[in-house]
Amino acid sequence: MSSSINRKPKSIKSIIDQIVKDKGLDDELSQSVIAENWDSIVGEKIAEFTKIRKLNKGVLILQAESSTLRTEILLREEQLIKKINKILNNNTVTTIVVR
Numbered sequence: 001m002s003s004s005i006n007r008k009p010k011s012i013k014s015i016i017d018q019i020v021k022d023k024g025l026d027d028e029l030s031q032s033v034i035a036e037n038w039d040s041i042v043g044e045k046i047a048e049f050t051k052i053r054k055l056n057k058g059v060l061i062l063q064a065e066s067s068t069l070r071t072e073i074l075l076r077e078e079q080l081i082k083k084i085n086k087i088l089n090n091n092t093v094t095t096i097v098v099r
Helices: 012-022 026-036 038-042 044-048 067-075 077-088
Strands: 050-056 059-064 095-098
Touching: 012 026, 026 038, 026 050, 026 077, 038 044, 038 050, 038 077, 044 050, 044 067, 059 067, 067 077, 067 095, 077 095
Parallel strands: 059 095
Antiparallel strands: 050 059
């Protein structure tokens, strides 16, 4: 009898998570979730004038339309990272860079 028969069944979520990880799609999936929730993360006014450019190895790269917005985001960086990671249910984002 094969030992694979005695294994515990995996949840669909754990299988999908493993596929995403194996294919290197972690950042793309996380970036998509952040984008979907951007208004609630930063507020509608800031969201209107900022764009998510990329998430790469924990660094979230944003584009802001003014230096005032860049400053506002960087002053709130720690708070924003906590909100983002709570939505993602992990600690994916470690740094925010605003251009």
